[in-house]
Structure formats: C-alpha cells, structure tokens
Amino acid sequence: MLNTLNSVLATQPKLTALPPLSLYIHFPWCEKKCPYCDFNSHQIKDGKQGFDEARYIKALIADLETELPRIWGRQVHSIFIGGGTPSLLSANGMNELLSAVRARVNLEPDCEITMEANPGSVETEKFAGFAKAGINRVSLGIQSFQDAQLKALGRIHNGEEAKCAIAIALQHFKSVNLDLMFGLPNQTLEAARSDIETALSFKAPHLSFYNLTLEPNTYFANFPPKLPSEDEIDAIFEQNLKLLEAADYRRYEVSAYAKKDQECKHNLNYWRFGDYIGIGAGAHGKISFPDKITRQVRERHPETYMQSMETKGNALIEAREITAKDLPFEFMLNTLRLTDGVDTVTFGERTGLPLNVVSKGLDEATKKGLLDSDPNKLKATEQGLRYLNNLQEIFL
Ligand SMILES: C[S@@+](CC[C@H](N)C(=O)[O-])C[C@H]1O[C@@H](n2cnc3c(N)ncnc32)[C@H](O)[C@@H]1O
Numbered sequence: 358m359l360n361t362l363n364s365v366l367a368t369q370p371k372l373t374a375l376p377p378l379s380l381y382i383h384f385p386w387c388e389k390k391c392p393y394c395d396f397n398s399h400q401i402k403d404g405k406q407g408f409d410e411a412r413y414i415k416a417l418i419a420d421l422e423t424e425l426p427r428i429w430g431r432q433v434h435s436i437f438i439g440g441g442t443p444s445l446l447s448a449n450g451m452n453e454l455l456s457a458v459r460a461r462v463n464l465e466p467d468c469e470i471t472m473e474a475n476p477g478s479v480e481t482e483k484f485a486g487f488a489k490a491g492i493n494r495v496s497l498g499i500q501s502f503q504d505a506q507l508k509a510l511g512r513i514h515n516g517e518e519a520k521c522a523i524a525i526a527l528q529h530f531k532s533v534n535l536d537l538m539f540g541l542p543n544q545t546l547e548a549a550r551s552d553i554e555t556a557l558s559f560k561a562p563h564l565s566f567y568n569l570t571l572e573p574n575t576y577f578a579n580f581p582p583k584l585p586s587e588d589e590i591d592a593i594f595e596q597n598l599k600l601l602e603a604a605d606y607r608r609y610e611v612s613a614y615a616k617k618d619q620e621c622k623h624n625l626n627y628w629r630f631g632d633y634i635g636i637g638a639g640a641h642g643k644i645s646f647p648d649k650i651t652r653q654v655r656e657r658h659p660e661t662y663m664q665s666m667e668t669k670g671n672a673l674i675e676a677r678e679i680t681a682k683d684l685p686f687e688f689m690l691n692t693l694r695l696t697d698g699v700d701t702v703t704f705g706e707r708t709g710l711p712l713n714v715v716s717k718g719l720d721e722a723t724k725k726g727l728l729d730s731d732p733n734k735l736k737a738t739e740q741g742l743r744y745l746n747n748l749q750e751i752f753l
C-alpha cells in the first residue's frame with residue numbers, strides 16, 4: 358500500500374490543459390506601517406526616502422520581461438496591483454506601468470485590473486487618472502468607520518475620510534471592494550453592526566470581512582491590544598453574515614462576499630489553484646507546464662529587489678518545481694477556502710495528479726464532518742470552513 362502511494366507521489370504531474378493565468382504586481386510602500394500588518398510593506402520615510410517611483414517601475418517592467426519565456430502564448434485574464442499601498446503611485450506612473458504591461462503581455466479583452474488603495478491616499482483627480490490608465494476595479498482598505506477604532510488600528514484615515522474615499526471610488530470605478538475588519542480592540546456587537554450597516558449603505562459590489570489576527574513580527578504581536586473573546590467574535594461574525602445575506606451579498610470565500618456575478622476574478626483564480634505571475638518585491642508566482650508546476654519568489658526588501666534587477670537582471674530568490682508531495686496540500690489550501698469548493702475533477706486538472714493520492718485525507722476529513730460527502734465535490738462543510746486550518750492540515 359505504502360509502495361503504491363510512494364510510486365504515485367514519485368510520478369510527474371501531467372496536465373492536459375493549463376489553467377487561467379493572472380498577473381500580480383506588488384507595491385511595497387505605505388505612508389505609515391499599521392501595527393497589525395505583516396504584509397511586505399515599508400513605511401515611506403520623510404522625503405519619500407526608499408520610494409523612487411521611476412526606479413521601481415523600471416524594475417517591475419524588467420522583472421515582467423524575465424517571465425515572458427515562461428508564459429509564452431498565454432493570455433492574462435486579470436491583474437492585481439497590491440501592497441502596500443499602490444495608490445501612492447502617481448496616475449502617470451500607473452499609466453506607464455500598465456502601458457508597459459499591455460505592450461508585453463496579451464490581456465484578455467475584459468481583463469479585470471484591480472488596484473488596492475488606502476482611504477488616506479484617495480484623491481478625485483488621481484482616481485480619474487488611474488481609471489484612464491486602465492484600472493477598472495479598486496479595493497479600499499476601510500477597516501472600520503469609527504474614529505476611535507481606526508485610531509486604535511493606527512490608520513491614517515478617519516471615518517469621514519473613509520466615506521469620502523468610497524464615494525470617490527464608486528464615482529470612477531464600476532467595481533469596488535471594501536475591506537473591513539472585525540474582532541477589533543474592545544469592539545462591541547453594536548459597534549460591529551454599525552460598521553456593517555454603514556458599509557452596506559454604499560451598495561458596493563464586493564465586501565471583504567477579515568477577522569483581525571495578531572500576526573507574528575508585528576507591533577500588535579509584541580503589545581497585544583484587548584480583543585473580544587472567541588464567543589464575542591463568533592457573535593459578531595454571525596451577525597455580519599446575516600446582515601450581508603439579507604442585503605444580497607453571497608459569501609463565496611472565507612472572508613469574501615459579493616453581489617451576483619461580482620466575485621473578484623483575480624482572487625477566484627488563486628483559490629481555484631490557477632496560475633499567476635508575481636512581479637515586484639517579495640512577489641510569488643505559480644506557473645504550470647504540461648509536465649510540471651513551478652514556483653517563483655522574489656527578493657523581499659524593496660531596495661535589494663531593485664538592486665538585483667539593476668545588477669543581475671532578475672530578483673529571483675527561489676525558482677523550483679512544486680513537488681508531487683506538496684501539490685495536494687497547496688491545492689487544498691486554496692480551493693477549500695471557497696464556499697462552493699471545486700468539482701473533484703479540478704484536482705486532476707490543476708495538480709496533474711490522480712485523486713487517489715488524497716483518498717486517505719478525503720476519508721478522514723469526511724468522517725470528521727469537515728468535508729462534504731458529495732463524491733463529485735471537494736468542498737468544506739460549515740464546520741470545515743470554521744475550522745479551516747484543521748481541515749487543510751489533514752492534507753499536509
Ligand atoms: C494589503 S492590505 C491592502 C490595503 C491597504 N494597504 C490598506 O491597508 O488600506 C489588505 C487587507 O488585509 C487586511 N488585513 C491586513 N492585516 C490584517 C490582519 N492582521 N488581520 C486581518 N486582516 C488584515 C486589511 O483589511 C487590509 O485592507
């Protein structure tokens with residue numbers, strides 16, 4: 358039995374078709390580092406030391422060129438410019454970057470192009486320029502509408518600025534996402550309800566609700582604020598879910614809610630274990646070939662990243678095949694986040710491996726009530742979504 362399993366795992370993946378391809382562009386600076394944030398983002402010092410727009414864009418374009426041989430002939434169906442705070446780029450800089458992308462990569466005609474923005478850096482004129490440059494979706498880091506809460510989170514914006522930023526974003530972009538967090542320091546059920554109701558009043562097509570987590574190596578990890586208890590957080594989550602569903606938002610991923618047909622194409626491609634090129638400081642990529650699936654990782658620090666691009670012509674610190682041993686876990690890590698899960702056949706299509714390499718895990722997860730028993734689906738139960746880490750770990 359063990360020998361059979363080993364021989365399956367020793368086989369090379371065989372993909373009959375390549376998955377959709379996305380492009381992720383990382384922008385690694387913010388006006389101020391938030392105390393809870395473990396993203397690869399660095400505070401812009403006075404005088405913008407460390408952030409040289411022209412230099413970074415040049416590095417990004419050169420970086421994209423290094424990826425072209427790996428994606429030759431393939432179309433890109435979505436772009437996500439994340440951070441950090443990419444809305445700190447000038448509209449001209451964004452135009453230069455997206456024009457360079459269009460000149461080098463074949464974009465699908467209705468390519469979704471998202472930019473993350475911080476409400477503290479939203480200006481009408483600049484947003485008009487971003488739209489003109491080709492951005493067609495904006496994701497705003499609102500977090501809360503309450504001044505005291507925003508202050509406790511170390512944000513640079515207040516509640517009024519958050520509302521103003523949403524109005525500007527909706528004026529310029531058809532597709533807008535609002536990021537909110539819950540389980541905030543000293544948050545009550547009423548305060549969480551007020552945040553949700555304010556967010557709903559804007560009727561944005563997409564909302565994301567993240568439970569605040571204390572990530573290692575952040576200020577909050579060293580100086581933890583007083584957070585609501587687990588029971589209080591559960592109550593906030595249940596209340597949020599009810600209000601969102603009543604307003605016709607469907608929960609389609611652990612933290613993502615969308616109006617009909619307004620799901621984020623880019624993130625859906627990640628969660629369905631699609632392919633993505635990742636350029637910029639610390640960016641990760643995953644690119645499939647008929648006989649292998651590969652991972653690329655770039656230098657994390659912006660200065661080292663730019664220097665590597667300038668001196669060596671690439672900033673890769675890792676470029677390897679994802680082994681048949683790791684593929685099932687990586688697949689489950691993403692796909693089980695989706696409330697609909699995926700069809701069972703997607704496992705073979707995306708990993709190139711037979712489903713029997715995970716049959717033991719599937720049995721165990723189903724017996725524990727974490728996985729739906731439908732044999733045609735790989736889908737977490739409600740319990741599985743709630744204890745997602747436990748479910749995913751079964752496939753480690
Ligand atoms: C990379 S940030 C992008 C937006 C922009 N930088 C901002 O913060 O306004 C993406 C989102 O992740 C969420 N997030 C960041 N750190 C988190 C944490 N420790 N716990 C929960 N959500 C977090 C926030 O909602 C944030 O808007």
Ligand code: SF4
Pocket residue numbers: 386387389390391394395396398440441442475498
């Ligand atoms: S603005 Fe966003 S990316 Fe920047 S530090 Fe704050 S949460 Fe992190």
